[in-house]
Amino acid sequence: GQQVMQIPQYQHVQEGEDFTTYCNSSTTLSNIQWYKQRPGGHPVFLIQLVKSGEVKKQKRLTFQFGEAKKNSSLHITATQTTDVGTYFCAGRGYQKVTFGTGTKLQVIP
Amino acid sequence: GAGVSQSPRYKVAKRGQDVALRCDPISGHVSLFWYQQALGQGPEFLTYFQNEAQLDKSGLPSDRFFAERPEGSVSTLKIQRTQQEDSAVYLCASSPFFTSGSSYNEQFFGPGTRLTVL
Numbered sequence: 768g769q770q771v772m773q774i775p776q777y778q779h780v781q782e783g784e785d786f787t788t789y790c791n792s793s794t795t796l797s798n799i800q801w802y803k804q805r806p807g808g809h810p811v812f813l814i815q816l817v818k819s820g821e822v823k824k825q826k827r828l829t830f831q832f833g834e835a836k837k838n839s840s841l842h843i844t845a846t847q848t849t850d851v852g853t854y855f856c857a858g859r860g861y862q863k864v865t866f867g868t869g870t871k872l873q874v875i876p
Numbered sequence: 877g878a879g880v881s882q883s884p885r886y887k888v889a890k891r892g893q894d895v896a897l898r899c900d901p902i903s904g905h906v907s908l909f910w911y912q913q914a915l916g917q918g919p920e921f922l923t924y925f926q927n928e929a930q931l932d933k934s935g936l937p938s939d940r941f942f943a944e945r946p947e948g949s950v951s952t953l954k955i956q957r958t959q960q961e962d963s964a965v966y967l968c969a970s971s972p973f974f975t976s977g978s979s980y981n982e983q984f985f986g987p988g989t990r991l992t993v994l
Contacts, residue, residue, distance in 0.1 A: 798981070809967060809985040810919065855918050859981055863932050864909060866918035 769794045771858055771867040779873045786846050788870035790839040790856035799832055799839040800859050804869075805852040813841075815859070846874050878902070880986035882968050888992045889958045897953045897989045901970030909983065910943055910953050911967040919967055925951060926973075958993045965990050 770793040780786050790799065798817040802810035814823055816832035816839065823830045829842045839856055851874050856867040881900045889895050901908050906927055911919035912935075921935040927948035936943070940959075945951040955962055969983040 800981070800983075809987055810969075810983075811985070812982040815981055859983075863924060863934070864921055864983070866911075866920070869918045 769858065769865045771856060771865050773854075773856060773867040773870050775870055776868065777871045777873070779875060780846050781875050782848060783845050786843040786850070786872055788841050788854050788856075788872075790841075790867050792837045792858055792865075795836050796858040797836075798859050799836075800857045800864075801830060801839075801841055802855045802857060802866075803852050804855065808852075810855060843872075846872070848874050848876055850874055880968060880970055880984050882966075882986040882989050884989060885987060886990050886992075888994065890994055891960060892957050894954065894956045895958055895991065897955075897966050897991070899951045899953070899968030899970075899986060901949065901951070901968070902984055903949070904972075905970035905984070906948075906973040907971045907983075908945060908951050909969045909971075910951070911969065912937075913965045913967055913988070915964075922953070922966075955991075958991075960993050963991055963993045 772791050774789050798815055800815045801813040803813055804810045814830050819836050820834045821832045827844045831840045841854055843850055853869045853871045855869045858865045883898045887895055908925040910922040912922055913919045923936055923943045924932040925945040928945050940956045942954045965988040967988045968986045971983045
């Protein structure tokens with residue numbers, strides 16, 4: 768079945784440093800979604816990408832979908848303590864969603 | 877407006893007991909998903925409903941797990957004869973009808989039910 772891996776599993780950064788998480792799928796994805804889950808909370812939707820090579824920005828967050836639609840990345844510029852949480856990518860199909868393994872971000876003030 | 881709600885928020889069961897977890901999706905949302913999230917892991921897909929039809933149940937771990945959405949709104953996930961390995965957070969998510977190629981297929985998650993099986 769489809770597998771979606773993310774690296775790194777954990778990342779500790781100093782506040783103000785940049786952060787990137789990478790998502791890799793074993794199969795081609797029709798789209799990729801990104802979610803953020805705060806400690807003790809539930810996943811919250813950030814964005815969806817559908818086109819090959821697509822790049823979208825949300826303030827300090829930049830999302831990219833690979834040309835082959837098998838990988839994606841999330842880059843955060845100048846991290847803040849409010850960025851703490853686990854970031855998941857997910858491949859959304861018509862009736863099934865496969866979440867990645869997640870990257871847990873810790874920001875040191 | 878109201879989001880997705882789940883009840884109970886916490887459930888402790890003795891091994892062998894049956895449990896029922898409820899999900900109230902956002903009104904009008906066609907799609908409803910159930911996920912199982914173990915500690916430190918990502919959500920694992922269990923099953924999908926489009927209105928009252930259960931279109932995919934490939935993620936249900938065993939025949940002890942059963943889900944229904946009889947009127948196309950509220951859904952119940954039932955676990956029979958609970959085992960310790962069933963301990964996890966069970967998440968429900970709803971979304972409008974999925975449109976392939978659309979940039980808007982956001983899933984709205986509920987707070988989850990934390991199940992502990994002793």
